[in-house]
Amino acid sequence: MKKVEAIVRHFKLEDVKSAITEVGIHGMTVTEVRGFGRQKGHKETYRGAEYIVDFMPKVKMEIVVGDADLDKLVEAIVRSARTGQVGDGKIFITNVDQVVRIRTGEQNDEAL
Amino acid sequence: MKKVEAIVRHFKLEDVKSAITEVGIHGMTVTEVRGFGRQKGHKETYRGAEYIVDFMPKVKMEIVVGDADLDKLVEAIVRSARTGQVGDGKIFITNVDQVVRIRTGEQNDEAL
Amino acid sequence: MKKVEAIVRHFKLEDVKSAITEVGIHGMTVTEVRGFGRQKGHKETYRGAEYIVDFMPKVKMEIVVGDADLDKLVEAIVRSARTGQVGDGKIFITNVDQVVRIRTGEQNDEAL
Amino acid sequence: MIRKLVFIAMGTALWSGFGASGIAQESPSAPPDSAADALAVSAPEVNSGDVSWMLVSSALVLMMTCPGLALFYGGLVRKKNIISVLMQCFFLMGLMSVIWALWGYSFAFGGESAFYGSFTEHFALRGVIPHIADGQIVTPQQGTIPTALFMMFQGMFFIITPALICGAFAERMKFSTMCLFSVLWGTFVYCPICHWVWADTGWLLEKKIIDFAGGTVVHISSGFSALVCALVMGKRRGFPTEAMPPHNLSYTCIGTGLLWVGWFGFNAGSALEANATAVNAFVATHLAGAAGVLGWVLVEWIRDGKPGVLGACTGAVAGLGCITPAAGAVTPLSGICMGFVAGACCYMACTKVKNTFGYDDSLDVFGVHGIAGTLGVFLAGVFGTRAVTGGSDSVGLLEGNAGQMVTQGISILATIAISVAVTFLLLKILDATMTLRVSEEDEIRGLDETEHGEEGYIFW
Amino acid sequence: MIRKLVFIAMGTALWSGFGASGIAQESPSAPPDSAADALAVSAPEVNSGDVSWMLVSSALVLMMTCPGLALFYGGLVRKKNIISVLMQCFFLMGLMSVIWALWGYSFAFGGESAFYGSFTEHFALRGVIPHIADGQIVTPQQGTIPTALFMMFQGMFFIITPALICGAFAERMKFSTMCLFSVLWGTFVYCPICHWVWADTGWLLEKKIIDFAGGTVVHISSGFSALVCALVMGKRRGFPTEAMPPHNLSYTCIGTGLLWVGWFGFNAGSALEANATAVNAFVATHLAGAAGVLGWVLVEWIRDGKPGVLGACTGAVAGLGCITPAAGAVTPLSGICMGFVAGACCYMACTKVKNTFGYDDSLDVFGVHGIAGTLGVFLAGVFGTRAVTGGSDSVGLLEGNAGQMVTQGISILATIAISVAVTFLLLKILDATMTLRVSEEDEIRGLDETEHGEEGYIFW
Amino acid sequence: MIRKLVFIAMGTALWSGFGASGIAQESPSAPPDSAADALAVSAPEVNSGDVSWMLVSSALVLMMTCPGLALFYGGLVRKKNIISVLMQCFFLMGLMSVIWALWGYSFAFGGESAFYGSFTEHFALRGVIPHIADGQIVTPQQGTIPTALFMMFQGMFFIITPALICGAFAERMKFSTMCLFSVLWGTFVYCPICHWVWADTGWLLEKKIIDFAGGTVVHISSGFSALVCALVMGKRRGFPTEAMPPHNLSYTCIGTGLLWVGWFGFNAGSALEANATAVNAFVATHLAGAAGVLGWVLVEWIRDGKPGVLGACTGAVAGLGCITPAAGAVTPLSGICMGFVAGACCYMACTKVKNTFGYDDSLDVFGVHGIAGTLGVFLAGVFGTRAVTGGSDSVGLLEGNAGQMVTQGISILATIAISVAVTFLLLKILDATMTLRVSEEDEIRGLDETEHGEEGYIFW
Numbered sequence A, B, C: 001m002k003k004v005e006a007i008v009r010h011f012k013l014e015d016v017k018s019a020i021t022e023v024g025i026h027g028m029t030v031t032e033v034r035g036f037g038r039q040k041g042h043k044e045t046y047r048g049a050e051y052i053v054d055f056m057p058k059v060k061m062e063i064v065v066g067d068a069d070l071d072k073l074v075e076a077i078v079r080s081a082r083t084g085q086v087g088d089g090k091i092f093i094t095n096v097d098q099v100v101r102i103r104t105g106e107q108n109d110e111a112l
Numbered sequence D, E, F: 001m002i003r004k005l006v007f008i009a010m011g012t013a014l015w016s017g018f019g020a021s022g023i024a025q026e027s028p029s030a031p032p033d034s035a036a037d038a039l040a041v042s043a044p045e046v047n048s049g050d051v052s053w054m055l056v057s058s059a060l061v062l063m064m065t066c067p068g069l070a071l072f073y074g075g076l077v078r079k080k081n082i083i084s085v086l087m088q089c090f091f092l093m094g095l096m097s098v099i100w101a102l103w104g105y106s107f108a109f110g111g112e113s114a115f116y117g118s119f120t121e122h123f124a125l126r127g128v129i130p131h132i133a134d135g136q137i138v139t140p141q142q143g144t145i146p147t148a149l150f151m152m153f154q155g156m157f158f159i160i161t162p163a164l165i166c167g168a169f170a171e172r173m174k175f176s177t178m179c180l181f182s183v184l185w186g187t188f189v190y191c192p193i194c195h196w197v198w199a200d201t202g203w204l205l206e207k208k209i210i211d212f213a214g215g216t217v218v219h220i221s222s223g224f225s226a227l228v229c230a231l232v233m234g235k236r237r238g239f240p241t242e243a244m245p246p247h248n249l250s251y252t253c254i255g256t257g258l259l260w261v262g263w264f265g266f267n268a269g270s271a272l273e274a275n276a277t278a279v280n281a282f283v284a285t286h287l288a289g290a291a292g293v294l295g296w297v298l299v300e301w302i303r304d305g306k307p308g309v310l311g312a313c314t315g316a317v318a319g320l321g322c323i324t325p326a327a328g329a330v331t332p333l334s335g336i337c338m339g340f341v342a343g344a345c346c347y348m349a350c351t352k353v354k355n356t357f358g359y360d361d362s363l364d365v366f367g368v369h370g371i372a373g374t375l376g377v378f379l380a381g382v383f384g385t386r387a388v389t390g391g392s393d394s395v396g397l398l399e400g401n402a403g404q405m406v407t408q409g410i411s412i413l414a415t416i417a418i419s420v421a422v423t424f425l426l427l428k429i430l431d432a433t434m435t436l437r438v439s440e441e442d443e444i445r446g447l448d449e450t451e452h453g454e455e456g457y458i459f460w
């Protein structure tokens, strides 16, 4: 099994969710994060004191899938999260050794 | 070493923490996340406009352990986080190559 | 490629960011987390009711780097995040199979 | 200045005084309209300064419920229940106001009985608001203000008192049951006590109780009813093992600030005129609130090691609650003593007493309002002075009038008795018919989502 | 009490009454200064109670804009736009106040025309504030209060009305355009309507319109202008498919509480005296707000299955908006009816109507203020009664004066006509010259960052 | 209307006027009680309109400290220090009120000296509140209101002034030291300056200073003391390299709205009557605040490229602070000028000046209150006019009275001198005895956790 971590723009969350469910994947975990990268931040000024905000709000989606679903999942994310502007985000794929569903104790692919 | 990521219900956090410390593990990192899965969300209505909230609040616990402790840790989580209702959450286990304790520079099992 | 997850103190975030960018790494994702470990928590009292707060606010930095950059990155983090007091945090290193840049579809090292 | 209002009987709440000298004494059995006509002839003219102050006071007391109490309570619950607390306070502003206009005012202030009012005399504001009688426009008047304003000011008390009780069953009560409970409680607990103490023919008024602005009517009644609610409804799931710290103390602090400001309307408004009594009530109220802060924080600092803002806020409310019955009868200096004692005692009630007995009065309604109110009615009997009430008879225990303590004691007991008995009865009936609590699953998910389908904060 | 103010013409807003009996009748064409001198001789003395109440009322109406409306609206937008909403409300307090002092008051209340005021007569507060004429200090007076206070009270209305409109184009309008739009709208929509209804020579006043505190001037004008804004500006990116729930309903609830309290100044202050009319307006206002809560929540509970705090708050505003034109002309009991109807109708307008036509009135300014205001002006003609307005002629439809309905209808139509036409024109001109909306990218990032360079909450 | 109060000396704060015409002139050396008796005979009657307004004003000024200032400051600090700021403001409401009742009022307004008051004359409100003398009830009166109300209104100023200073040492001062510092500062800085300016025998009053509502007493004193605090205490850890943006600007905006509303009590209340002076002060205050918004925002928009809500809020406070000494002496038009200038100048002080000198005045108390207050006292001498103050002598520089500028200058310098000197001394003593700052570790963790053991928001 693989864990797909996708860092995407905030307002793309719903689109990506739809795209993912369309390809038949029905579980994910989402975290609010701040990303630092090529995308230029913005300036905030409070009583003349300037702050460069270079951590941009993003969401991280974590989706664990069986190896068979990996490619179509990645493709769905890339398609739905892209705007073409700098800052669209990244996808990181890592290996998962084991999955357990807490409710039933089911393991691995059955637990997804 | 293994990283155990457990997505559990919010109100189970204290119970799981106790169960984990009872089996002798004394470190973890917790993140507030939103989970999408089988568990049905709920409907919110604002001036007649309905929103389906299908991202449920969950907490993600990340615990890195030596391989020897893995099984009892997973068992402790499953036991303490279970309610038997849909939405109890998942456990994902991945491999960790290296651990460093920042304060001392200690590495791997010594750093845990 | 490797994913470096560093759990560090809140107020060290800017220092660590600087140290990392100085060694030539220009992307990272940051999450607000709560850490439980050796560091003693504190007591809060509300109308005489005491609560032990043992989840300390921390930030988790996730940085994916090519294997070549790993050591200098870890070194930079350890150097900049250390105070020498209990609670400085940990670094966890895991393997990353694949990286995709959503904007361009570039893969792996090119995507970083 | 020699006090003008010497005809006000010692220890009598001033607004009753107007009644006593106006309606009650001169034409006790006259029907309202002709009484009003009579007033139009004999009563003092409407005084713009008094009207101005009473309009403001009414607005201030409304502000106490929302945003005041809504924030004070809202900050203390867990995030998942913030909406439910706001909704309880806010919806009661709608519900209780209409009930008051329909029958509440009439059942509190109408009728000739010593023990209860009349549902019909002023039903739907009959004889209270401007109307046409024999082709003449009649605007009923009470003292120097229109009766409609007196009714409105009193109505604001009718809103906040059941809202105070909500703190006891916060985070677990069904909203629909809460609504019905509040209407019934307002009718069968609040109105009778209000009648006893402030209606012309009330038996406690007759006994010359000192309860200037509602120590019995508001604080003891709500505080003890709250205790009954906490006991009958049972604890919140997880109490007391699970940590349930306030989710937003900044709200609680803002709310307390607004409560404090509103309390000036509550207490100084209870003079019903912008006169020296109002001024004394204002000053005594402020200093009692201030001393309440010091009292609680001092004890907390010594016992818990740190002074907290929740303690400061709770101490203020304790001091303000304690001075309420006494504000028009004691000097501001006595106010300082009373506030300080109340702050310290309520700390003990909210910590030691609650822990000992183990009931889950979620937001400490009993520990603050019940205790401070009781203390206040008691101490009003001790510190009451004719320098403030006017008249030539001695007033409180310190002026040598030990009999007042008996009156105060009887008033406290009677108020507790009716509050406990009727609240218990109502809760039992409601539990049997529509249940009091939400399901355990709903309690865990939080009432915001399950009872109201809304979320308090959406910060991402 | 027989009402003192029998000389006030039936159905005439009281403040115009002063004008009618003072300036207009006795010296209609006298220049302001000598009129003021004349007043100094013949007018009633400044009454401290009335001054006190009007100072308070002015403060309360300011409080309605910020924090009241700022919180009410601020809580309803998404987190990324909270600053922009606060800024719009707050900055308008600065901008509109200065415009009012410079020419707004003059253009609303100056001049002799039936249709528009004079830019010059009171330009920069000439003849309004204390000044020296022939070596004598002149402090112009209107009724029993200084004219400067009348000007100030009215000025607070000039602030809040454009601020209300901001709800329609929230989350997408350019700040600079919003500023200019508000100044132009205030000058060319607000001031004329205000002149028609409340200036001595206004044609709707002449027709004896019942609009006590601004059903036409404030609510219909802002509500219908808001609708035009929503239509001309177009929808927010993502509307209606994307979920845009309120980011902080607790703010909305606090804001509503403050709006409610402030509304007492708005409505009861419109009596311009601390008298029985003010009291009636206060009570009617409160009960209409309360009934509005019940009206909305009841319908919502039945239709959506759950009673929400946003519904309760919106219902309150609907009820309060509806009673505004009628508060000094109907009894508090009619207020209950009006509030209840408004609550229920506005629910329908904000849900059914908006969905059917599909415009994006972001915060439902039209659905609440437009509808409730129209309803209120209409129902004022139905329920108006001489028991409240004084005088001996019948007032509303229920008293047999069907002609009043025609006047009310004309007033509504005229107000809608000017609001829609001028707003449309202004928006088209501004769109062509400086554009109305921010760029799509800025809209996505949020106006806080892009228009103001600030963040609402930094919680980590 | 010709001004009634012609006997009030030009440039004299009105409340001193009462003293001057009442106590001071007729029986300067009489002991308080018999003076009060004398008043009961010769003084004007208590006026319900004036009492009403002064009760409201007192409530409004309290509201300025909490929730007003508490929110304004609370929003500006980092999340980990929100409780500490709220606690400082709230606890001072308790602490300073009791100190004021015990000796503060006496030391400010008692005695015969030109330079300091008497600790004993009115110790514990002796001769201020109702009491019995020779078997007679005595309610001391001042002008048309009870003395207790005058004392209370003044007491609210005694609370907010040290609370203002808290902005300078926010996020690093020990709470216990802050408490003691505030008591000492109130006693040895505030009370003397207050005595100079507003007590019957004060030397600056004697010199006919124009300081209507506290430009010297409140704003210069707190602003310059704040500067000393910032310098003596040193910078916050990380200042100025680390970003320390406001954690909750919505709080700051709400707080400013409430400050603005409360300021009407502060300034218009300083007329001590609901009269034309109060009205003028109200209007001038409002327009100065409004112009302050425009002044700051305009400069900020030009220099920083974007208009921010923090700028709008700070500009409002600057304008309101600047008009404070002048509100009862200049016309509202001058108020617009003064507010605008203050907004622009304070922008410069908070950005250029602070950056140049590099001190860490955390929340810009000096840059706002110090600068705006100084400007205000100065400009009051320029714009003061007999059209507003009454009387027949010319008042300000523009009316040809250049001498007034000297008085204003001396007043400013004297206020700065005592503020700087005594504050410096107190801080040095407190630093040596109990230390001023928390430990560096505590500063990093935040004062909420370390000083108060509480958390501001628990949102998960």
Ligand SMILES: Nc1ncnc2c1ncn2[C@@H]1O[C@H](COP(=O)(O)OP(=O)(O)O)[C@@H](O)[C@H]1O
Pocket: A007, A034, A035, A036, A037, A038, A039, A056, A058, A085, A086, A087, A088, A089, A090, C026, C027, C028, C029, C030, C062, C063, C064, C065, C101, C102, C103, C112
């Ligand atoms: N090396 C990295 N490790 C972890 N996260 C990264 C890394 N580089 C970028 N990111 C994440 O991806 C987001 C987008 O990256 P950015 O360089 O701004 O644009 P793009 O994805 O278009 O190249 C960043 O905000 C950050 O959250």
Ligand SMILES: Nc1ncnc2c1ncn2[C@@H]1O[C@H](COP(=O)(O)OP(=O)(O)O)[C@@H](O)[C@H]1O
Pocket: A026, A027, A028, A029, A030, A062, A063, A064, A065, A101, A102, A103, A112, B007, B034, B035, B036, B037, B038, B039, B056, B058, B085, B086, B087, B088, B089, B090
């Ligand atoms: N494929 C997945 N990848 C990542 N997280 C998942 C996945 N499936 C479920 N989750 C997480 O687990 C939580 C519980 O899953 P759900 O399907 O609702 O119930 P259950 O655990 O009882 O099967 C979800 O809310 C989500 O956070």
Ligand SMILES: Nc1ncnc2c1ncn2[C@@H]1O[C@H](COP(=O)(O)OP(=O)(O)O)[C@@H](O)[C@H]1O
Pocket: B026, B027, B028, B029, B030, B062, B063, B064, B065, B101, B102, B103, B112, C007, C034, C035, C036, C037, C038, C039, C056, C058, C085, C086, C087, C088, C089, C090
């Ligand atoms: N086994 C673990 N798994 C995951 N996170 C851990 C683990 N142990 C510690 N941490 C994280 O590291 C942080 C610091 O650990 P702690 O034991 O307090 O101090 P130190 O890093 O100095 O040993 C914790 O707050 C927690 O977030």
